[in-house]
Amino acid sequence: xxxxxxAPAPLWWPTGRVRSEHPCSHxxxxxxxxxxxxxxxxxxxxxxxxxxLSSVVSSQVDLHARYGGVVPEVASRAHTELLVPVTAQxxxxxxxxGRQLAAVAATTGPGLVGALLVGVSAAKAxxxxxxxxxxxxxxxxxxxxxxxxxEPDLAFPLVVLIVSGGHTMLVEMLDHGDYRLLGExxxxxxxxxxxxxxxxxxxxxxxxxxxxNAALDGDPSAIAFPRAMRNEGLDFSFSGLKTxxxxxVRENPDVSTADVAASxxxxxxxxxxxxxxxxxxxxxxxxxxxxxGVAANTLLREQFLGACADDGIQGFIPTRSMCTDNAAMxxxxxxxxxxxxxxxxxxxGADPRDRLFHR
Amino acid sequence: xxxxxxETATEQVGxxxxxxxxxxxxxxxxxxxxxxxxxTPQIEFICGQxxxxxxxxxxxxxxxxxxLFTGLRVGVSAAKAxxxxxxIPMIGVSSLDLLAFTVRYSPRLIVAxxxxxxxELYHGFYRQVPGGVQRLSAQQLGTPDDLASxxxxxxxxxxxxGDGARRYAEVFDGLARVELAEIGNGFPSASSLxxxxxxxxxxxxxxxxxxxxxxxxxxxxxxxxxxxRHR
Ligand SMILES: [Zn+2]
Numbered sequence: 001x002x003x004x005x006x007a008p009a010p011l012w013w014p015t016g017r018v019r020s021e022h023p024c025s026h027x028x029x030x031x032x033x034x035x036x037x038x039x040x041x042x043x044x045x046x047x048x049x050x051x052x053l054s055s056v057v058s059s060q061v062d063l064h065a066r067y068g069g070v071v072p073e074v075a076s077r078a079h080t081e082l083l084v085p086v087t088a089q090x091x092x093x094x095x096x097x098g099r100q101l102a103a104v105a106a107t108t109g110p111g112l113v114g115a116l117l118v119g120v121s122a123a124k125a126x127x128x129x130x131x132x133x134x135x136x137x138x139x140x141x142x143x144x145x146x147x148x149x150x151e152p153d154l155a156f157p158l159v160v161l162i163v164s165g166g167h168t169m170l171v172e173m174l175d176h177g178d179y180r181l182l183g184e185x186x187x188x189x190x191x192x193x194x195x196x197x198x199x200x201x202x203x204x205x206x207x208x209x210x211x212x213n214a215a216l217d218g219d220p221s222a223i224a225f226p227r228a229m230r231n232e233g234l235d236f237s238f239s240g241l242k243t244x245x246x247x248x249v250r251e252n253p254d255v256s257t258a259d260v261a262a263s264x265x266x267x268x269x270x271x272x273x274x275x276x277x278x279x280x281x282x283x284x285x286x287x288x289x290x291x292x293g294v295a296a297n298t299l300l301r302e303q304f305l306g307a308c309a310d311d312g313i314q315g316f317i318p319t320r321s322m323c324t325d326n327a328a329m330x331x332x333x334x335x336x337x338x339x340x341x342x343x344x345x346x347x348x349g350a351d352p353r354d355r356l357f358h359r
Numbered sequence: 360x361x362x363x364x365x366e367t368a369t370e371q372v373g374x375x376x377x378x379x380x381x382x383x384x385x386x387x388x389x390x391x392x393x394x395x396x397x398x399t400p401q402i403e404f405i406c407g408q409x410x411x412x413x414x415x416x417x418x419x420x421x422x423x424x425x426x427l428f429t430g431l432r433v434g435v436s437a438a439k440a441x442x443x444x445x446x447i448p449m450i451g452v453s454s455l456d457l458l459a460f461t462v463r464y465s466p467r468l469i470v471a472x473x474x475x476x477x478x479e480l481y482h483g484f485y486r487q488v489p490g491g492v493q494r495l496s497a498q499q500l501g502t503p504d505d506l507a508s509x510x511x512x513x514x515x516x517x518x519x520x521g522d523g524a525r526r527y528a529e530v531f532d533g534l535a536r537v538e539l540a541e542i543g544n545g546f547p548s549a550s551s552l553x554x555x556x557x558x559x560x561x562x563x564x565x566x567x568x569x570x571x572x573x574x575x576x577x578x579x580x581x582x583x584x585x586x587x588r589h590r
Contacts, residue, residue, distance in 0.1 A: 066585060073428070073579035080432045081572060084439045098444050114429050117395045121433045124399040125440035129413050346403065349396040 029102040031338075032090070032126065033331025034083070036119030037111025037139050038166070039063075039070045041082040042327035045094035045101075049145075049335035050152050054093035055328040057321070058082050061206060068205050069195065076114035083122050090327070098130040103343070105135040105334020107142065109354025110166070116350035124346055133343030135334040139325075140356045142333040144173055146318045147289035149332040154316055155286035161276045163300075164292035164325075165191030165206075168236050168272075170279045171356070176336045181357045182279045183234025190268055191294045193238040197245050197264050201257050211261045212297050218262030220299075223248060223255075225267040227274075234279050241267055265299055273303045277311055287314040295323035360417035360560060363402070363441065364552035367434030368426025368454035369473060369522055372397040373549030376409045376416070377557065382550045384409035389546060394433040402437075414445060418565075420556035422547055423451040424574040425481035425498060426473050431573035439568055448565035450556045453574065457547035458521045459485035459492045460555055462540055467516040472523035473547075475500055480523040481576060482506055491555065500576045503527035510537055520544050 028047055035042040044055035060078045064070045091098065106123035109116060120136075127134035143162045148154055158173040159182070168185035188196070191208060198207030203214055225244050228237040245264050249255060280288045288308050294300065301317050308315025322329065361383075366373035370392050375385035384405040388397050406413050421438035424431045442449045458471035469485040469492060481500055485492040503523075507530050510517050519531055520540040531537055 067581050071579060071581040074581060076428070076432055077573075077575070077579070080436055081569075083436060084443050084568065087440075088443065114432065117429060118432050118436045121395050121398065121436040122440040124395075125402075125437035126444055128399050128403055129441050129444035346399040347396045349393065 029335065030094075030096055030100055031135075031331040031335045032087070032098075032101050032104045033137075033327035033329070033334060034087070034104070034106040034119045034123045035139075035142075035325055035327040035330045036079045036083065036115050037107045037109070038115060038325060039075050040325040041079050041086050042325060043083070043087045043090040044327035044331050045090055045096060046149070046328050046331035046335065049332045050149060052149070052328045053096070054090045055321070055326055056086050056090045056093065057326050058086050065205050068199055070112070072112045072114055075112060076118060079115055079118040083118060087122070098126065101130060101132050103127075103133045103135050103334060103338050104130070105137050105330050105338070107139045107330055108136040108348060109138065109351035111139055111350075111352060113350050113352040116352065120348065120350050124348070128346065133338060134346060134348070135338045136344035136348045137330050137334045137337060138354055138356050140167060140169070141179075141337070142329040143291035144171060144179065145333040145336065146291045146322045146329040147316050149329060150318045150322055151289075151316045154289060155314065157283055157285050158287045158289060159276065159280045159283060159285040160289045160291055161272060162292045163190045163272060163290070163294035165189060165195060167292060168238070170234050170275060172279070172283050172285065177340045179356060182283070183236065183275060185236040185238060187237050187239040188242065190236070190238055190272065191292070193242050193268060194294065196242050200246055200249070201260060203257070203261070208294060208297060211265055212299070214258050214261035215265045215299070218256060218258030218260070220262040220266035222259035223263040225263050227267055227271050230271060230274060234275050234282075236271060236275065238268065265297070269297070269300045269303055272300060273307050276304065277307045280311070280313055285313065287316065289316045289318075291318065291323060293324045296320045361411065361415055362418045362420055362553050362556055362560060363413075363416045364420045364549040364556065365398070365402075365434045365438045366422040366457070366547050366549040366552050367394045367398065367430040368422045368424050369430065369546045370427070371546040372401060372430075373547070374398065374402050374405055375549035375553045376405050376411065377550070377553035382553055385550045387546070387549065392430070394430045398433060398437055413441070416441070416445060416447065418448050418450065418556070418560045420450045420452060420552050421571065422454050422457060422552055423571060424454050425475070425500070425576045426454050428573065428575065435571065435573050439571060442568055449568050449571050450559055450564065451566055451571045452552055452555055453483070453498060454547045455481060455483035455498055455521075456492070456494060457551045457555065458544070459483065459494070460551045461544045461548060462518055462520050463487055463492045465518045467518040468513060470506075470510065470517055470519050470524075472506065472519060472521040474523040474526045475577070478502060480506060480527065482523065498574070498576065503530040507531060507534060510534060522546060
């Protein structure tokens with residue numbers, strides 16, 4: 001696994017460095033995954049939907065930091081520059097050539113439309129040139145597969161909590177391709193709340209790691225922030241919590257920022273963990289897993305696994321680099337999708353509001 | 360050598376295949392701004408019509424703009440992907456050069472103008488030369504009114520071409536010595552792209568694929584706002 005800015009872009013033309021083999025000598029299904037739905041340009045090669053041969057992620061976080069959030073036009077331009085060099089690196093690291101691939105999968109939505117189109121256009125061009133199937137992948141479906149990719153033995157029915165800057169949802173996975181939405185946020189996504197509170201507290205961008213860090217020195221029980229909808233169903237609401245933080249700081253200007261960060265984080269994590277274990281109990285899940293960028297949060301990881309242990313249910317959290325946006329999960333989801341439904345048509349476009357449910 | 364040309368700078372999606380014998384096949388669709396949806400199937404179609412495999416292509420030429428940002432990114436991303444997948448060289452061509460090339464037999468001053476939205480145009484000035492046209496100055500972004508004043512100041516017979524010229528026809532129509540080219544020349548053509556790139560390919564005037572990027576001529580709004588705030 002590689003993370004961070006790509007090392008000096010490999011020369012991708014001419015490509016004498018990639019060892020070439022006979023195109024048909026590879027019986028093993030290799031899928032190239034491409035992810036450009038937000039601010040990570042990512043390409044990966046995954047074998048059989050389970051073995052990551054390479055996973056290159058070029059994060060644009062530095063490009064967007066000064067704007068305090070992802071700027072779609074800036075993201076689209078960066079994807080256009082980075083996608084082919086990142087692809088070259090993913091193929092070289094995996095030690096395969098394009099013609100050995102069984103399919104090319106790309107995120108077609110949800111996400112930023114201009115950013116998605118870069119990945120979709122390149123993926124379809126690769127598929128056409130290498131004469132392999134193109135597979136359209138839903139970004140959220142891919143987050144579901146992050147856990148299965150690292151822990152193929154997770155038993156169905158599996159409940160997955162996806163928490164990121166754009167989404168907060170509890171999904172029951174009954175089988176490959178068979179999902180049920182158990183609950184989702186009614187307003188802000190959890191990651192969005194982290195970003196907004198971090199900005200308000202002057203902790204910088206992105207908010208997730210900033211709050212995680214600041215909270216290390218704070219007392220999570222210092223301030224009793226509300227746990228919205230704690231006992232009502234499996235849906236979430238985080239906008240009231242953000243308002244509570246703002247009000248508390250305005251009323252107590254001398255309050256310790258570390259305490260606010262720690263107490264805010266504790267309130268979010270409490271609700272996420274509480275609803276996840278209730279969802280698992282409701283549907284009789286055999287396993288519980290996490291996905292999405294917020295799953296990198298230290299406190300959430302601790303409490304989530306603790307709750308699974310208490311409840312005697314198999315719990316799994318993917319590695320941090322698999323929780324945040326990456327292309328290995330796209331390749332894995334694409335592989336399973338291709339087995340079920342076959343290739344996607346070459347006139348597929350991007351669908352920025354693509355939904356995992358009622359499609 | 361066979362060339363594949365990809366052109367997505369305007370509302371139109373175009374692609375063409377050609378070589379020594381000229382253009383073998385081409386497809387253009389100006390309906391619905393479906394760049395990402397149409398491009399790959401169109402390339403597949405013209406390969407079939409020309410009776411070749413995509414792997415027979417020896418060079419990818421791409422219209423790098425200026426033009427619609429999203430369209431450009433679709434075309435440039437696909438072109439680079441194909442060039443990378445086949446390990447073949449690339450040539451980038453300006454959308455305004457392509458427009459001017461279609462009316463190259465006119466002795467007048469040729470002005471190519473592409474709609475840049477937000478009340479602005481991308482434009483360039485050209486003069487007929489043996490075998491094509493020569494750009495006289497840098498490609499620019501400006502308002503139709505500014506362009507109209509510039510045209511008046513030249514005191515020359517002008518042929519104005521492109522969807523930008525047509526969109527602001529009312530600004531240019533009344534100008535003396537200025538004529539708007541017919542609508543058939545409104546968009547850059549992938550066939551012209553192949554024709555223009557072919558001699559360059561023969562002279563091996565390739566570009567590093569990394570260097571081939573959309574020509575935006577306009578910074579992202581966020582960047583403009585940020586630099587005004589932080590001056
Ligand atoms: Zn995501």
